[in-house]
Amino acid sequence: MLISDDSRLSFEKGSPGRRGIRLNAAPLGAKGLRDRLPAHLLRKRPLVLPEMSELEVVRHFVNLSRKNFSIDTHFYPLGSCTMKYNPKVNEWAAAHPAFTQVHPFEGDDAAQGILQVYYETEQYLKAVSGMDRFTLQPSAGAHGELTGMMLVHAWHESRGDSRRRKILVPDSSHGTNPASAALFNYHVVELKSNARGRVDLDELRAHLDDETACLMLTNPNTLGLFEEDILEITKLVHEKGALLYYDGANLNALLGLARPGDMGFDIVHINLHKTFSTPHGGGGPGSGPVGVKKFLEPFLPRPLAAKTGDRYHWVTDPGQSIGRLRAFYGNSGIILRAWVYIRMMGGPGLLRASQDAVLNANYLRAKLKNIFQVAIDEPCMHEFVLTIRGAKKQGIHAGDIGKRLLDFGIHAPTVHFPLVVEEALMIEPTETEAKEVLDHFVKVMGQIGEEMIRDPDLILQAPHHLPIHRPDEVLAARKPVLSYRDLLREKMLAAEGAPVSP
């Protein structure tokens, strides 16, 4: 068979005494470990670890990798996740020893190359966003949002305004928005969207008061729609003394077309792992730089990248800084990849990328609306949302369509999100997919549309052609087995005939 059906853990493979790597462990000093560390500081519990040869290890992981979908093997029309192609020269750069083998405490003069990358990336992000200054510390979008909440708080506090404990988010927002606000102890208020999927100005006015600290907004929003009233929205919010936070998850729609800074946003985060093509890595690492308008610069985390003459350096003046958001400076390897991408694309290339992302999405929307209902049927930006609420009588949910797509070698769209659309399928093709790929996707969706009527079970039981069928997620949560030791314990209990815990 092509894909291995072996699901044994590394712990269940190999053999005692086998080695994956040989170290020359002879001590340089005259004493052994037990002369160096007293017995009461040594671990007693033995480590249970695999014992495998290098080939066994390599085969184990390479076979695992083959049980994955990935951009380099499959199409991912995954809304809001911007699964665009990850150019290989980015990876070449990030793996270059001149950048990987640099210690963060070497001093600025020993790190001029990577410091230049930090500095220039900030300049490019400013150009793209219309903001005045960036910190590149945040490690992901949600980390950027938390940074944003801290900046909002620091700003109001600096003006002696400590009543503002309320953060407004639209009901179509990403889950991280309310979670980030709550992590910082803010009170979250959800705004109901209007019938066209946008911020309802009356609803906004009704909730906007002198206790409002900030409105968090994604634009285009998670329905892929540009907030046409954005200038009115930012005006209303500012009039009430509150700030505007831009969730840059959907910035891929806007490069060179419009800038959050011009819309009136005070703080933005940008997901380098979306818009700037750095790989998702199976869930990270990402990078979520945060940009602000001039008046918030004193509050940004330190240190900040700067250039004096020809020399790049870190500025550590505390100012009114909110403080440090992580150790060292940022996810340098990710920032380097984004820098490479921007230099390769250039300004005109970035504009073209956004235009093609928007064109690809609209093309799919136009083709798919003959098969499924589009939630809000009007020109979209880089993504759009379908609803299959009509299929509920066959017991088919959006998630089932996603599962069936896997059988055709297409990753599921984002399903059951945004929450404002019942049975939502959120589709973002990105600019790096060819028209043939989109046409094939449409054909497959057409076939699934027919199956929904002809053979609903085929969909409900999907996927049929993957390494596993649907996993029992209820069992996983009811009886969590989260490590090899958990598994051993479960096995032991089962052997004893004890009722399986917990």
Place this chain on the structure above:
Amino acid sequence: MSYLPLTENDRRDMFETLGISSFEELVRSIPASLRGVKLDIPEGLSELELQALLERLGRKNLTTRDCLSFLGGGSYDHFIPAAVSQIISRNEFYTAYTPYQPEASQGTLQAIFEYQSFMTELTGLDVSNASHYDGATSLAEAALLALRQTDRATVLVARSVHPHYREVLNTYLKGTPFRAVEVATLADGRLDRADFESKLGPQTACAVVQSPNFFGVIEDLDGMSDRLHAAGSLLVMVCHPLALAVMKSPGEWGADLAVGEGQPLGIPMNYGGPYLGYFSAARSLIRRMPGRLAGMTLDSEGRRAFCLTLQAREQHIRRERAASNICTNQALCALAACVYMTLLGKEGVREAAEMNVDRAHTLREKIAGVKGFSVGTNLPVFNEFVVRSSKPFAEVDKKLRAANILPGIDLGAFYPELRDHFLVCATETKTAQDLDRFVEALKQC
């Protein structure tokens, strides 16, 4: 543009499908006053030009291949087997999305499960999450968890915890009703237990102790967890993960949470990131844990399967009631750690750890004999220790750099009381010749 496949023909066909004559018709919802952006970004380069440019930039970085580095302090130059980078460079791993579709992500999910298994082995605690951003943010989230769990207001933090980690914790607590209180360090680098006792109170949610601490010292935490638990507080430990191969584990010390930096496990120094925050906890804290968890289950045919689990803690389900806001984490770095641990295996991990202990103690003994330098204590360390210079450290640093040696981290920059003290790190990568060269250079100071 090589990444953009649409041709002019494609665009024309697509316009026709859409019944439009120009792209502008698609973006009419953007107010006109926002349009007309001029992107101040240079023209794109060819890959040939880009590679040449990057090589030039790279030459402006000093790498540990070009010099002899004794820098540590939260970022370590450890040996990384070639197979680690080969495996994490598999396209199916690094270009995959978060494994929300388990049927299409068994590879990533099983690797996370194995990573969690390694971290629970090392820390001796029950559960590990799928990763956090880095050691510092992992610690901040552990403190938040303890504050919520105990419904108390204060976190005791040893002064010997990495200064950046303490800064991040303070950032996370600023503007909240919670605060961090520092626990002093003794002159020899150990935690001041008397100061800890005096600060432990009814509002103490947890105590955070690093071991080996920022000064390299392996702490003796005898009685610490009992004392904290009796007071209704938790013990949070921050540990170098490779040290845990030989050191008494957080679980054995009675810790409730163990967090820290996983970078030593197969991840390059990368000028500070991306790294790997690890986060392990006692089972009783599982519902409050931040981040993803991979679990083992069965598929509908009864076969072994893996999926993300206990997601009711997470932001995409619970929104403002989530245990944390974390979404994207450091999955590929966790995979690197997983591959590293698998390759080194039972014997290799222990040997690598012992080599660190050997190098650090051997070097410390040698430096103790150099005139003008003293090492303060003989307390057990893992791979770092403090050296005091009788001359200003800046002078020593300058001279050593001239000899192409990075002698260590200036502790005076973090601790005013430690002016002219520096932190020296020697990992398994250091040979007898390396140590001798360093000692000879110090003698010339």
